[in-house]
Amino acid sequence: MVQPTSPAPPAAVVRVLGLLTGLGSVAIGVGLVLDAESSFGVVWASLFVVLGVVVLLSFVAVLPVRPRPATTGSVRGAGRDVRRDVVLDGEPAQFHPHPLERVRLAGLAALTLLGGWLVVMGVVGAVEETWLWAVLAAVPAAYLLGFPVLTVLGRARAGGWWLTPTRLVAEHHGLRSEVPLRDVATVTPWSRSVHVAPVEAGRVEHRSLTPWPWRTRARGGDLVVPVGAAGAPPASEDLAALLREAAASAARRAG
CATH class of the missing domain: 2.30.29 (PH-domain like)
Known part of the structure; x- marks a missing residue:
């Protein structure tokens, strides 16, 4: 008997809401960046853009994929899982x-964006405000960027x-x-x-x-x-x- 292990992909309405949320966040972020009066303000305003792009990446990752026809030696209906x-x-x-290659690539892109934003925030914050911003950003940035770096090195493929x-x-x-x-x-x-x-x-x-x-x-x-x-x-x-x-x-x- 086949047992369910995870919920089904989001319904069409949920996906549309996710798309609108991502686009809205990017639009808000662009407006805040244009109104920012300092480099540190620009960095924090850009967080809305980064989060919006992450939501859009998630939207792309959960789009349904039409299974490929079975090929010799492949598992029927397994999509990209071709022998x-x-x-x-x-x-x-x-x-x-x-x-799940498409989901993996979207996830790595999201982690790279968030980790890169933390690096920029830490550097700009340390220069314009206080060195504590660099300390606060160091650990989460290292953790998030560790995934794409290890993937490039072939250790976390x-x-x-x-x-x-x-x-x-x-x-x-x-x-x-x-x-x-x-x-x-x-x-x-x-x-x-x-x-x-x-x-x-x-x-x-x-x-x-x-x-x-x-x-x-x-x-x-x-x-x-x-x-x-x-x-x-x-x-x-x-x-x-x-x-x-x-x-x-x-x-x-x-x-």
């Missing part, structure tokens, strides 16, 4: 990139999942998890992900690729494979069937 044949640690593998003859490997935002297929006990499809439970606790190996403030947290002893917002229940069911078949094949070879 590529690669080599992983010396083994042939099917690689499926993370399905969206990743995806790999299926080899012996392993299932998933990587997302600085956390890499893998489980031997012969140790897979159950595969449960949810609405936008598939949960893979091992025969014993500790069989799923988690490895951190980034410092803890910027990485995804491990979800207990299971391995979670995302299907994404475009993944209707059939996509989860198809993926679960694929993983069950791979686990059964690995168990037969091991036996």
